[in-house]
Amino acid sequence: MKILGIIPARYASTRFPAKILADIKGKTMIRRVYEQVVQAKHLAQVVVATDHEEIAKEVRNFGGKVVMTQATHPSGTDRCQEALQVLEKELYTKFDYVLNIQGDEPFIQPEQIDLLANALIEGRGEVELATMISRATSQEELDNNSEVFVTMNTAWEALYFSRFPIPFQQKVARKDWLQHQTYYKHLGMYAYRTDILSKITQLSPSSLEIAESLEQLRWVQNGYKIKLVLTDLESYCIDTPEDLANLIEKFA
Numbered sequence: 001m002k003i004l005g006i007i008p009a010r011y012a013s014t015r016f017p018a019k020i021l022a023d024i025k026g027k028t029m030i031r032r033v034y035e036q037v038v039q040a041k042h043l044a045q046v047v048v049a050t051d052h053e054e055i056a057k058e059v060r061n062f063g064g065k066v067v068m069t070q071a072t073h074p075s076g077t078d079r080c081q082e083a084l085q086v087l088e089k090e091l092y093t094k095f096d097y098v099l100n101i102q103g104d105e106p107f108i109q110p111e112q113i114d115l116l117a118n119a120l121i122e123g124r125g126e127v128e129l130a131t132m133i134s135r136a137t138s139q140e141e142l143d144n145n146s147e148v149f150v151t152m153n154t155a156w157e158a159l160y161f162s163r164f165p166i167p168f169q170q171k172v173a174r175k176d177w178l179q180h181q182t183y184y185k186h187l188g189m190y191a192y193r194t195d196i197l198s199k200i201t202q203l204s205p206s207s208l209e210i211a212e213s214l215e216q217l218r219w220v221q222n223g224y225k226i227k228l229v230l231t232d233l234e235s236y237c238i239d240t241p242e243d244l245a246n247l248i249e250k251f252a
Helices: 029-037 053-061 076-091 110-122 174-180 194-200 207-212 216-221 241-250
Strands: 003-009 045-050 066-068 097-100 129-135 149-152 158-162 184-193 226-230
Touching (some): 003 110, 066 076, 076 184, 076 194, 184 194
Parallel strands (some): 003 097
Antiparallel strands (some): 097 184, 149 184
16 A cells, blocks of 8 residues: 655745744754654655745755645645645656645654554555544643544544534533543544545535534535544644744753
């Protein structure tokens, strides 16, 4: 099974412009992400997909593989689809799956990537889409508006994603919710079977996606199955300069 790792890296960012090129103790953020990703055991190839020549230049400077993509893509998923098409044509090969690894998570662990890849390998091509989740362990996480939560069926396939903690417990005080239910947080790494990736990028935005501003709801609403893979390792996404400063201090 051939799995392609793609790191979408766009230059524009409302809250933190050019964050991909931010310095983290002598290395750019994108370099640190790349160096973590290439340590994963189950990726046949790793590439950065970007819309900006400055990012591309940086990736080439540290010896990474880069693919230039359009600046108009509405999501990392769409950027992954274009990068996949470019690479398959360039390399004269076909990939079975694409792993979309966030370019703003410089502390991602190779073990997390391999855990998600293993779910694809064990699924023997039957897994359409997959993503990673972790357990919420504090009230602070439940109250964090930046978190996305997910519920699942007994086959560990997503039923619904929400920016509100789900399930809602009608007869329990919110401060006691964690004592009565397990809550799962969504972590932003996706796996797509390549034929499914082609299909979902042709879908129009759905009503649930628009309501919650979560693209994965478009896939669920259109009947696609998203396998959920549980990790005990934390994921740290950098959205603002303050996030970066806090994480540098945390991992100092």
